[in-house]
Amino acid sequence: MSTKRCFHCNEPVPAGFNFGCQFDGEARSFCCAGCLAVADTIIKSDLADYYRFRTEPASKANAVPTELAAALTEFDTPDILADISIQQGELTEIELSISGISCAACAWLIEKQLRQLPAVHQVNVNSATQRCHLIWHATQAPLSQVLNTLAKIGYQASPFIADHEEQIFKSELHQFLKRLAVSGIMTMQVMMLAVALYFGDYTGIEISHQGYLRWISLVLTLPVVLYAAIPFVKSAWRGIKAKQLNMDVPVSLAIYYTFFASAYATAFSTGEVYFESVCMFTFLLQLGKFFEYRARARARDATSNLLKIMPVAATLLHNEQQQTVSAKRLTIGDIILIKPGETIAADGDIIIGSSSADESMLTGEYAAIAKNVGDKVLAGSTNHDGLLQVKVTQPLLSSHLGQIIALQQRTLSQKPAILQKTDRLARYFVERLLLIAVATFLLWYFWLDADRAFWITLSVLVATCPCALSLAAPTAVTCALASLNRRGVLIKNSMVLDVLPELTHIVFDKTGTLTEGRFSIAKVTILDERFTVSGVLNLIANLECYSEHPIARAFTSHLTQQLTLQQVDIQVGGGISAHYQDKVLKVGSAVFCKVNSPEPAMVYVSYDNTCIAAINLHDALRPEVPQLISMLRQQGYQLVMLTGDSSMQAEALQQQLQFDLMKKGCTPAQKVAEIERLVQAGHKVLMLGDGINDNPAFHAAHVSVTLETGSDLSKNQADVVLLQPSIGLLNDLMQASTQAQRVIKQNLYWAAGYNLLIIPLAVAGYVSPYIAVLGMSFSSLLVVSNSLRLLKK
Known part of the structure; x- marks a missing residue:
């Protein structure tokens, strides 16, 4: 006999439970009163389509307890609301983090339910990031009422404290999209006119019609050169002021040299026009930079959810009176009251009470830690059982949790090492390209043919423009990052793609890494x-x-x-x-x-x-471990297990998995010593762990990898984070790094080979600007297409 499943969450219905209702003419069973209450609310709110169109079951629901309803009212305190929201006239804007969203139907349900509230002005739910952007009249409905409305349909929401860095990042990404759209749309329009001009050259086109098409092309190109291409000009100018010739110097020269030459040809009805090249060149470069920026945005979304555990409110004890205050406004020496189930708002020492705390966000250990008078508690950890009075020793922003978030921002600003290498190559190339262009102009103007000097110099700049070189590494790197992110692997450190293909040893922690934790x-x-x-x-x-x-x-x-x-x-x-x-x-x-x-x-x-x-x-x-160990061994890696567990389970794992080296009962210092011994012997070492006790070993290894289920500190210290609960992704990481290195080398060889071939032909005058544009475009498209192959991996 098959087990009954809950209509709301699909969990088994315990024997003897009789919670049920009628829906679409059928009897539906529920596993608890909470799921029944949520379903009843959804159906009675005319939102039953959620159950008809959802693709996944909802998370298990609980009826809204009195304690939760009371806790939500803390967000209505003026000081706290001011810290977590933005006031826009009579409207209040806030970002909410919502747990339990499993598919697009959940997002639809939340939006429909909130829009029924008269106070709500605008609501948008992103099911991928599990966030809700809400604009409402706070004077008509307090935030606690909105959160209670969500709780009644089974979703627990809390304010997401987006930091200033993230707000800037979103603004920049929006600007990228607008510039990409402008250059892309104008490229399509100008290309259509260019086709007419090219065919007109062969079939015969009236001068007046040709001039009309040229002027239209000029007008359509203006938004590209005056808006979409401006970031390249600014970057080139910053480089020149810093006495550094970056990649954007020849890019800017090529774009504006070609544009003004084409504008001159249009105004005086002489020579050729290359407005389509200006637009297409700008679009391709913007596309490559957008790929890079979007990969970083994906990385930020994957890690910035750590901000949702940032405490918002605290109960301050002043003259034995309880006062709800913003957690950000606590200072050293304040006495705060921590109730059972609450998130601790600051680092501090317990002065009254005993309890246990969940510090897995720092330690990666799931076992509760007993806390008594005199013990330290950490901001962001959860108080389990007892009532505590804590004296604040570190305010929120300088607490362990605040330091973790600061580390996160620092790692997201890093630039991959392979791009630093191509930047150095680009500076060398740019210097010589500009010298060649100047020498070409002088040679043709003073000795060969002054009338052709301008156009041949343009051919040299366009044909040898470092578009392919500038796209060679970034597109490959970002496509590899996007592919890995899609599979659940986040690379955070710039050196990883360089080092991974050279690895010889892989070191594993046991608890929480090889085992489920x-x-x-x-x-x-x-x-x-x-x-x-x-x-x-x-x-x-x-x-x-x-x-x-x-x-x-x-x-x-x-x-x-x-x-x-x-x-x-x-x-x-x-x-x-x-x-x-x-x-x-x-x-x-x-x-x-x-x-x-x-x-x-x-x-x-x-x-x-x-x-x-x-x-x-x-x-x-972990079920995927035996297959992973087998694949890594076949690829020639030496496999090592270093664990602090001194029990027989370590011996059992060694017998089952047959590591090349296993040491149990290791302290963090002993793990570091063993990895340093391997490094000093000339080996390249990767360390895979999940807890704060693995952090010293992370620093000793060449590459460090941790799991999403690991401690937050380890996720911020590690070079790579596996965003899914499977260490089988380690094999994907190794293969993707090798493939990315191969594609980057192919791109660089092609870009260098193309320029070595085209430069002498362009200088000699055998490459017209028209052919130069086609060659440059083909070279760039080849590099981008080759890089895009990484997305199929």
Whole structure:
């Protein structure tokens, strides 16, 4: 018999649950009251098309609890709202981060629901970035009302604190798109007129018609030279002021030299016009730069979501009175109150209370960390159980979390090393190209034929214009980055594409890297024959429903029957207990369960002061690891595992995967020492890890790679981030780097070979400007087309 699935979230419906409703003439079942409430709200709001057209099930919903509704009202505080939004007259603008968006239907549902609110002026939801841009009348409806509206249909939203850098980045990207559109549209229009002019030269065209087409082409080219091409002029001018001849100097010369020559020919009805070349040349260069910029934008979108964990509000204690304030306005010495489930708003020391905290955003470790008086807590981490009073030691912007975000901005501004090499080559090439152009003009003007000097010099500039060279590396690099990003690989460090093809050794961490980093049940030992394995697991699952502890997640799927528990109590660092059938049920450590001679295990279960079961948990091997190890070994890499785990699981993995070298029980310093030994022996080393304890090893290796599920600090320190929870992407990274290097070399060989061939022909006068344009365009298109092959990988 097939298991019933929840109509809203598609999770299994537990036995004995009778939540249901009628929809489209059929009975629909739900796994909990929250999903039923959400579905009921959606259907009654005339938004039932969401269920008809969605492509993926929604995230599991919960009815909006009173605590959540109360917490959302913090965003209505004037100081906090001012920090997280922008006021535009009577309207307020804000960016929201929304969890639970699974497809375009979710975005449609959110937009339709919010547009029903009279206070909402404009709303746009991006399902890819899981963000919502909202403009509304805050005086008519507080922000908490908007967020509650989303919560009622199953989506948890919070303000996204976009930083100044990101706002500038979006503005620049918008300008890129406008310039690209202008140059692209004008290229198409001018090309049509150019075709008429070219055919007219062969078939005979009246002078008046020719002049008319030329003047129209001139007018259509003006937006290109006065707007779309301006960034090249500015860049060239900055280079000249800095006494550096960058790639944009000959680019600007070619564009404006050709334009003014064509304008002269149009005004005086002499010579040839090349307006289509000006437009096409500008469009191709803008396209190449847009590819590069868009890849960086994709990288920024992938990492900037770290900003959504930035705390917004804090509860300040002043004269024993609670006051809601903006987290950004906390100062050293302030006393703040941290309630269970809240995000900690600043780095500080606990002065009253005890609890446990989720610091996985820094450490990559999913196990909760016990916190007592005197212990430090970190901004952005989550308080699990207890009520804490914390004395602020570092304000938000200078906290660990603030430093992480600052690191992120720094890495996104880096330029790939291969582009730095082509820049040096370009400077060498540009200097000689300008000298050749000047020498060509002087030679023809004073010694050969003064009437042809201008046009032959134009041919030299156009034919040898470094368009192909300027596109050779950037297009290949950005296409490789786009291809890798599409597959879930983000390259952040400039040296990676250079070093990866030379790697000899790959070093792996174990926990959270080779393994999933999440607890799962390895063995259940029943110590009381009155109970069965499934019965014990169902008892634990019922009890752990009240806990936020990571261990609880190992048991949630074993909930088969809802039980009535009373007097549930959580002991931080010990376990959880409740009264079941008038007797005490406990799940937790040996001390908490009062087990005298326990069988070795991680979790114990006692009922009526009798130990009834012992459960061993373990970290499962990622399913893609055996195949990845096999492929890397076949490619000739030496594989090493360095782990801090000293248990037998490390030995078991070694027997299964057969690493060339395995060392267990390693401290961070020992990992660094081992990698340094390999480096000193002349090997090129890549380190793959996921936690803050791997960061020193990251710096010791030539290339560092981490997972999206790893700590935020490791993601900001690493050269490469695997954005999907699969280390099988490491093989894609290795192959893509090799392919990118091969394409870059092909592009550079072609660009250099073409220029070596065309320069003497152009200087000798055998290449007319018309042929020069065709040659330059063909060379550029060949380079771009060759690079675009990387997108198909």
